[in-house]
Amino acid sequence: MxxxxxxxxxxxxxxxxxxxxxxxxxxxxxxxxxxxxxxxxxxxxxxxxxxxxxxxxxxxxxxxxxxxxxxxxxxxxxxxxxxxxxxxxxxxxxxxxxxxxxxxxxxxxxxxxxxxxxxxxxxxxxxxxxxxxxxxxxxxxxxxxxxRCRAIVPKLRYYLPLFGSFENLRRLLKDQSHLLSSDLDKVLKPNIVSLQECGLGGCDIAKLCISAPRILATNPERIRAMAACAERLGVRRGSGMFREALQAVSFLGEEKIAAKVDYLKKTFKWSDTEVAIALSKAPMLLKRSKDLLRRRSEFLLSELGLEPVYIAHRPVIIYYSLEGRLMPQYYVVKFLQENRLVDRNLSYYTVVKRAEKDFVEKYICPHKEAAPHLAEDYATACKGEVPTNFRFT
Structure with a gap:
């Protein structure tokens, strides 16, 4: 000094x-x-x-x-x-x-x-x-x-070891500076203890705060209610999916959750059992818009012909971009199948769950001689256009 x-x-x-x-x-x-x-x-x-x-x-x-x-x-x-x-x-x-x-x-x-x-x-x-x-x-x-308030010092004394480093805390405070004004003993500490009891560590809590900004500053009783609701989705406390489940139900009332569950059942033709399976694996489906869900359903069920139960057990597929991933990669695989360059029984999910780089190395690079325009056609499809080679009758 x-x-x-x-x-x-x-x-x-x-x-x-x-x-x-x-x-x-x-x-x-x-x-x-x-x-x-x-x-x-x-x-x-x-x-x-x-x-x-x-x-x-x-x-x-x-x-x-x-x-x-x-x-x-x-x-x-x-x-x-x-x-x-x-x-x-x-x-x-x-x-x-x-x-x-x-x-x-x-x-x-x-x-x-x-x-x-x-x-x-x-x-x-x-x-x-x-x-x-x-x-x-x-x-x-x-x-x-x-x-300009001395209370900032004890709050940072508590936050720094919790979030692991000042850089982690800085990233959080960039959008959540209200964490410096909430009551440490009456609100912040009880909420953090509740989240820790759910199996979340400092990094998980920081990520949850970024995605659900008000969660640490809310009433401690509400945190406990959110945890109970996340469990009812079939996600176990302490599991790696519990943070995502908390994010999914954060500040959603029971009526809104029930309405979205009904919409998912109707849109993907799921039974009660199938929608429960899907939400336990991909709880953030509750946060997806109805329009997005409808368009994914039309593509996966109608165009690809996937069975509802198949999607329910692999619901993360619904998260993927329709224009940037699902459709272009489907066109590539169908082209390769039509030209007998890959197995006709190849699982679609096996294909699209790969990262972009892995997909290109696995399904495009090996076929440069047999299909010299495949890489170019794939790039065009990723822009929302369908090249002539990918139009099947």
Whole structure:
């Protein structure tokens, strides 16, 4: 922190050439405060008050529209002394002018935070957790107003070992910064304990939070209800599929789930037993749109002639892209079968479950001589067109 304070002092000295600073100004907290005050130069010659809007544009880098919106929250400021101290602090952390402008635009009251009272202790606490200054400056850009609250330190002390690394946490906070404002003891910890009891580890919980953003901040009782609902889909707690099942039922009421189950039965011609098998293997079918399910059904049942029970035992096939995977690969296999280049009894699922690279190596590359245009025709089919070679009568 001594290095940070020195950078703050250096920033103010360099930006205030006309200020008179004593030779002892860099020693101690009281000297730092004198420096911060000495660095506060009037932004406007208007003696009646502090021109906040102009300060936000000229000094903080906000656009005029951003400044107009932000100024309404800073009308109580009478001088730039405190904002200058905060800007010097952020500069000392290594934030760029653009990042500072983004923070201030998002949280204008950040300019009113107490540097020595709040911001320095927060940085001290985060440094004590092992975070570097670059990681802390990145956290400022993610957390905004939550960074100017000392409670951020105990929350990160809890999150870091849970999610394994700051990078994992940073990716999560990028879209879920509300995790820094939810109550740690009453909400977050009970929910995480409930998820851990379901067999989820830190990485699983982080992935679940990304896909179901509100789940950690919800009522702990709802987490338990979601877990019970996921079990009713036939997915066992502790299994690798349970996270996906929780994601599938998250924030879906019983009526919506029942309606989607009925739609799946009708669309894929499944019995109660078959739809239960399908959902236990692919619970995210509950989140797929009716239009997507209808189009997959029409292709798999009508055009390919697959049996409903076959699809129920291999429901992941419904997840695959129709235009980018299912149809083009079907055309390739049918072409090869028509020309006796592969076994006519080849299982369609055996083909499409392969990754793109494996599919090309297995079913296209070996037939370059017998079918020289196959790779080109396949690429065309992946764009949504059906080449003449793939039109069968």
């Amino acid at each position: 001594l290095h940070l304070r020195q950078r703050i002092a250096s920033h103010i000295i360099s930006s205030s050439a006309t200020s008179a600073v004593s030779s002892s100004a860099t020693s101690g907290i009281s000297s730092l405060r004198r420096l911060l005050c000495a660095g506060a130069a009037p932004v406007s010659p208007n003696p009646s008050g502090f021109a906040v809007e102009e300060y936000l544009v000229d000094t903080c880098g906000l656009t005029r529209s951003q400044a107009i919106k932000a100024a309404s929250k800073l009308s109580h400021l009478k001088s730039p002394a405190k904002p200058n101290a905060v800007l010097a602090f952020l500069s000392g952390l290594g934030l760029s002018r653009a990042n500072v402008a983004a923070v201030v635009a998002k949280d204008p009251l950040f300019l009113c935070a107490g540097v020595e009272r709040t911001l320095v202790p927060v940085v001290d606490g985060l440094t004590g957790l092992g975070l570097s200054h670059s990681e802390i400056s990145g956290l400022v850009s993610l957390a905004h107003r939550r960074f």
